[in-house]
Amino acid sequence: MAKKTGRFLIQDVSGSSMFSSTIILVDRETGVNYLFFQSANSGGLTPLLDREGKPIITTVFDEE
Numbered sequence: 001m002a003k004k005t006g007r008f009l010i011q012d013v014s015g016s017s018m019f020s021s022t023i024i025l026v027d028r029e030t031g032v033n034y035l036f037f038q039s040a041n042s043g044g045l046t047p048l049l050d051r052e053g054k055p056i057i058t059t060v061f062d063e064e
Contacts, residue, residue: 008034009060024048031057 011033012024020039027034033048033056048056 011058026058026060028060031060033058 005028007028009026009028010023011026013021015022020037023036023038025034025036026032034045035048036045037043050056
C-alpha cells in the first residue's frame with residue numbers, strides 16, 4: 001500500500017527570497033523538528049534543539 005503523504009511536513013517558511021530560504025520541517029514518524037537553510041547553491045540541515053540540547057519534538061497527527 002502506498003503512503004498518502006511524504007515523510008516530512010513543512011512547518012514554517014520564513015526569510016524566503018530569490019537566493020535564500022529558511023524552512024522548518026517536521027519528521028512525521030519521529031516528530032523531530034529540523035531547520036533547513038538554503039542560500040544560492042548551498043544549504044544545510046540540522047535538528048532544532050532545546051536549551052538542554054535535546055531535539056524539539058512535535059506531535060504529528062495524520063490527516064485522514
